[in-house]
Amino acid sequence: ETGVTQTPRHLVMGMTNKKSLKCEQHLGHNAMYWYKQSAKKPLELMFVYSLEERVENNSVPSRFSPECPNSSHLFLHLHTLQPEDSALYLCASSHEAVLLGHEQFFGPGTRLTVL
Amino acid sequence: GQQVMQIPQYQHVQEGEDFTTYCNSSTTLSNIQWYKQRPGGHPVFLIQLVKSGEVKKQKRLTFQFGEAKKNSSLHITATQTTDVGTYFCAGPGGAQKLVFGQGTRLTINP
Numbered sequence: 001e002t003g004v005t006q007t008p009r010h011l012v013m014g015m016t017n018k019k020s021l022k023c024e025q026h027l028g029h030n031a032m033y034w035y036k037q038s039a040k041k042p043l044e045l046m047f048v049y050s051l052e053e054r055v056e057n058n059s060v061p062s063r064f065s066p067e068c069p070n071s072s073h074l075f076l077h078l079h080t081l082q083p084e085d086s087a088l089y090l091c092a093s094s095h096e097a098v099l100l101g102h103e104q105f106f107g108p109g110t111r112l113t114v115l
Numbered sequence: 116g117q118q119v120m121q122i123p124q125y126q127h128v129q130e131g132e133d134f135t136t137y138c139n140s141s142t143t144l145s146n147i148q149w150y151k152q153r154p155g156g157h158p159v160f161l162i163q164l165v166k167s168g169e170v171k172k173q174k175r176l177t178f179q180f181g182e183a184k185k186n187s188s189l190h191i192t193a194t195q196t197t198d199v200g201t202y203f204c205a206g207p208g209g210a211q212k213l214v215f216g217q218g219t220r221l222t223i224n225p
Contacts, residue, residue, distance in 0.1 A: 031211060043158070043203065043215040055211045090157055101146040103160040104213060 003027045004107035006091050012113045013081065021076040021110045023091030031094045032074040033104065034066060038087040049074060081114045088112070117142050117208045121216030129224045134191040136219035138204035145207055147180055147187045152218070153200040161189075161202075191221075199223050 004025045013019050025032060034046040048056035049068040063085075065077040074091055088111050092104040118141045128134055138147065146165045150158040162171055164180035164187060171178045175198075177190045191198055201218040208214035 033212075042217040045208075045212050045214075048211045050211055056209065058212075092158075101148075101163055101165060101207075103148060103163060104158075106157040106159070109157050 003105050004091060004093055006089075006107035006110050008110060009108060010111045010113075012115065013078070014115050015081060015083070017081075018077070018079040020078065021089055021091075021112075023074040023076075023107055025072055025074075025091075025093040025105070025107075027093060027095075027105060029093040029095050029105070030071055031096065031102075032068060032071070033092040033094075034074065034076050035090040035092065035106075036087050037090055037109070043090070046076075078112075081112075083114050086112055086114045117206070117214050119204060119206055119214050119216040121204055121219055123219055124217060125220050125222075127222045127224065128194055130196060131193050134194050134198070134221055136189050136202050136204075136221075138187045138189075138216050140185045140206050143184050145184075147184075148205045148213065149178060149187075149189055150203045150205065150215075151200050152203065156200075158203060194221070194223050196223050196225055 007022045031050045033048050036044045045058050046060045047066040052068045063080050067075040088109045090109045091107040094102040094104045096102050120139045122137050148163045149161040152158045162178050167184050168182045169180040175192045179188045201220045203215050203218045205213040205215045
């Protein structure tokens with residue numbers, strides 16, 4: 001499946017590093033999402049963008065900074081992370097508003113390890 | 116806020132046995148979606164239910180939406196090793212977001 005791509009697939013970073021995760025969707029969707037998935041918790045929604053505007057920010061610490069330059073690209077900028085931020089970060093996209101019942105297409109994820 | 120509870124958290128079965136996972140929402144849902152995540156993979160959409168009491172089938176998988184639109188179930192008949200993975204239900208939690216259940220992790224003894 002190549003509808004939603006994410007890079008890098010794996011990332012190891014120190015707590016003082018700055019890195020960025022990239023997501024690209026080739027489906028012509030208007031909404032994009034960042035999720036965090038860790039071993040102990042279900043899928044946690046982090047951010048939602050609709051038509052390049054952030055419409056949801058789920059009380060995410062400021063060390064995570066999203067950016068959506070256009071409807072096809074989504075970034076998650078990381079700085080001064082903590083070891084507990086180690087997780088699988090999943091990007092997803094959907095056609096329109098979730099309330100209308102549009103399925104979400106997930107990317108393969110970035111496995112992040114913070115040392 | 117809205118919560119979606121899913122049980123059981125884990126289920127281990129012998130190949131050929133049936134499997135069921137249940138999903139309960141604290142609020143009435145306009146629709147419910149089901150996703151499957153294979154080990155090492157990412158969630159993949161399976162199906163969406165919209166109508167009260169709706170039942171949909173995909174081969175050996177049967178999905179139900181409760182009459183009150185607050186619960187749902189996924190039943191797999193005669194499991195196969197390819198069914199291994201984590202099954203998530205998800206419902207709308209606002210205009211632009213899905214609230215996912217904790218997932219049921221299915222493992223199968225061949």
